[in-house]
Amino acid sequence: MRERSSWRDWNPLRRFQHGRYSYQQIPSLSVESLNGAFQLASQQWPQNTVSWRERRRKCGIAKLSWSKPIVLAVASILILTLLGGGGYHHHQRKMREKNNPKDVPYYWMHYLRLNGFYNGIRTLVPYSQYAAENGYNKTEPLSMQTSPEQLKLSKGQPPLEPQVYSPYPEYSSQQYLADHHTVHTCYLDEAETIPVPDIYAYPGVPQHMAEPFYGSYDTLGLEDKMCFERYGRYGPYGFGYNATSNGTSPGMNAESEGSDKIFEKIRHINYDHVDWGSAQRRCHERNKARFEDGNGKKRVGRQAYVLRTWTGYEYTPNQVIALRAMVNELSLKSGGEYDVHFLVHVKNDSIPIWADRGVYQQTLEENVPREFWGISTLWSEAQMEMYYPHPFPGNFANMAGSKVHSVYRSAHFPLQWFAQQHPEYDHFWNWEMDIRYSGHYYEFNNRIAEWARQQPRKGMWERARRFYIPKYHGSWQNFTNFVEQETADVDVGKNDQVKSGPVPIWGPIKDFPNIGMMESPEGTSPPTTYEQDNYEWGVGEDADLMVFNPIFDPATTNWVFSWDISGYGDHTLPPPPRRVAIITVARLSKRLLDTMHKETWHMRHTMFPEMWPPSVAMHHGLKAVYVPHPVYFDRDWDVGYMNGVFNYPHEIWESPFGWGEHNMLGSSFYYNSGFSGALWRRWLGQWENGEGGRAAEEAGTGRMCLRGTLHHPIKHERGPEA
Incomplete structure (x- = not known):
């Protein structure tokens, strides 16, 4: 039986x-x-x-x-x-x-709740004196959980002085100029009277602040010995002062002890008169020699930072401040290495934005703040239907129940289209409006890109499917060695039913049934066998795809959109091998987007947005990495248990990329995280679920100071400050 x-x-x-x-x-x-x-x-x-x-x-x-x-x-x-x-x-x-x-x-x-996140700037200590609150085991009491009275609090002013935070290369140094063109200063105004402001950080961290559970500052080369509080981070962009002083009002009623040391150094800039499009164009023009080949100098690649927004979106003061930070830190301060763009979805398909310039401009002005008009590009689903016309035959399972050109099922279509209109960029960042970063944008983007550039292709896909937990795996090298051994030990014969590609993956994958496939780009064929390679192939090569959650095989989970695949033919045959990274935020190379475009245009191939870029990269042998950025949890997880839950679920139903996603609710970064938004609003000084706010901060340890952390999702920023 x-x-x-x-x-x-x-x-x-x-x-x-x-x-x-x-x-x-x-x-x-x-x-x-x-x-x-x-x-x-x-x-x-x-x-x-x-x-x-x-x-x-x-x-x-x-x-x-x-x-x-x-x-x-x-x-x-x-x-x-x-x-x-x-x-x-x-x-x-x-x-x-x-x-x-x-x-x-x-x-x-x-697991016990971690409270060290909320220790304020009155508890700041140099990193050499810092001890993390984490116990990493629920059976042991949290030895670092102390009341404000037990902490050595400074009286009044914070014990450390805020400092200018500048992660840029020393552009004027002889070392830099020996290999690169001169970087000319960029300004906010055409008359060149308003320099781009600096931001400020504290040279320490709050005592007993919690550590991230997976991901690593040290591995990626990110700063973890300094922290950012709200006025030093956002004050230069209008936070903490009212409209009569050119501010935006948030932060006016929050705890602010010691913020005068920052405000006396920054200029109250009237951003209402800034045209970000014009400022970016002027900055690029002044520095265009950097982005051209010649004169024996290294060419600097240009990158587009594309924010996906839509008509009817509410640009709150805190949102506008975050957007100003992105343009200032990524584009103007870097001498034009980045351009920030808004890709605005016009949800009313009856508006002919492609046919009438006046209609286009009116739609833009009615839906985007004036300062951002010059960096905005409109698109609509109706436009995408003309650009990528039907049919898209042979869909395996449309679990969303919406049309293939809908933004929910094909958010990559407008990005592919945008990349075709902008061949000047080497890479495109696909970013969401509900992400915040408490650190410096340029530092984060460039450090993770450099880390990805140095990653070898050997074991690349196998490493990318695992969460890296430093307290469990040790160093990144230990983790790399472990994954190699784990891969060598895989008995493919026992696991055929859950494998959707060769183990290990090495170069393009084309030995699967499909209706045609484009030729893979040059440089994607392995120069040697997997066994002969000594972790050399791929080192020094820019990543074609960088994502911020592991790249998993959906055949090993019950992820509901696994079968949303179109254009690959006979349903009696297995679906093509595929990979997924939850949350569509990523950096994609021009090469990857061109390949995605050709597969869509010529072959009518497409998949669900979180599945399409990783799958195309795998099929065509492009370089794809999961960036192990630091992710915090609100509770003191046992790391052995965490490794089992996230990396080795016993059944496909237990995967965190399916019905096991409840394990992510208390994290600082996932599509369904509840902790991320709460932590961010507390950092802004807002009262949240009976905790935080001005009175609590003034009576306790002061305002929060966080290390650079990627927060998602931030669904609102409208909490009371008192």
Whole structure:
């Protein structure tokens, strides 16, 4: 007799290959259903994570038309089953929660909360005196959890002095000029009277601030011995003073002890009169020799930093400040190495933006703040239908239930189109409006790009599928050696059913059934065998794709959009091998975008946006890396358990890239993180779920000071400061 399977072994997608299910919608994984458990477990961040429907709304997609009643019926039965059904079970659960606060749905909720994030600038110490709060084991008390009274607090002013933070090369040094062209200073105004401002950081960190759990500052070459508070980071862009002084008002009512030392050094710039498009063009023109070959000097590549926005988007004061920081730090301060662009989705397809310049300009002016008009490009789905016309045959499973040209299913179409219009750029950053970085943008972008450039191709795909946990794996070299050994030990014969490509991946992959495929670019064929290569191929080669979550094989998970594949033909054959990186933020090379464009235009090949760039890179042998940037968690996870949960789920249902995504709720970076937004708003000085705000900061340790951290998603920044 066949062994009876448990409920978690049942995959509803197997029964309804074309049903409109979303793994985010299973109630036991929804944040709302866990609200009571979070409160009992002393979890203080709000329940603002992003459901599947919210992701659709954010991208301007209308609600689904649910045309399959049977799917709804089965889904309802499944929901009731998972909830336990009936009032009795609900009553029993409430009683257990009342009597046992530790009776929570997920194992990670048993871990103790980390509070060192909220230690303020009055606890700043030099890095040599710093001790992290993390215990890395739930069975041991957090030895660093101390009350403000027990910390050695400075009285009044912070104990350390803020310093100018400049991660740029010494452009005027003989060493730099020996290999590079002169970098000419850029200004905000045409008369060249307003220099680009500096930002400020403190040369230390708050005592007992928590450490990240996966990713590493040291590995990527990022600064981890200094921290950024809100006035030094954002004051130069209008934060902390009112409109009469050319400010934007946020931060006016927050704790500000010691901020006068910063404000007396910065100029209150009236950004309302700044034309960012004109400023970027002038900066490039002054420095164009840097980006051309010749005179024996090294050519500097140009990069487009593309922010995806849409008509009707609300540009709040805090959002505008973040955008100003990007243009200043990436473009103007760097002598034109970057250009920041807005790629604006016109959601009304009836507006002929491609046919009438007046209509185009009116639409732009009605939907984008004036200072950003000159860096904005409009597009619409109707335009993409003309650029990449139908048909896109042979879709395996449209789980989103929307048309192939919708931004939700093909956000890469406008980026591919944009890259074709701008051949002057070597790389394109695909960025979202709900990401914030508490550190310096230029430092982050350039350090991770340099790290990626030095990564060898051997073991590249195998390393990219794992979370790097330094406290568990040791150094990056140890991690590299471990992955190589793990790859060598794989018994492919026992795992054929979950493999979608050769192990290890080495060069282009074309030995799979498909309807045609473009030729791969030059330089993608391995110069030697995998075994003969000594981690040399790829070193010094720019990455074609950099992503910020691991690049996983969707065949090993229950990620719901795994089958959203079009143009590859016969459904009786297996789908093509593919890879996915959750959250579409990435840096893509011109070479990769050209290849994606050709595959779409000539072959009508496409996949779900988070799957398309990594899959094209894998098919064509392009260089793709997962950047192990530092990611924090709100609780003191055991790192051995974390490694098992994130890197070795026992079943595909437990993968963090599927129904196991609840493990990411307390992280600082994931599509459904709740902690990220709460932490960011506390850093801004806002009152959040009964904690923080001006009164608490003034009575306690002062305002927060964070190391450079990538936060996502930030759904709003409108909390009270008092």
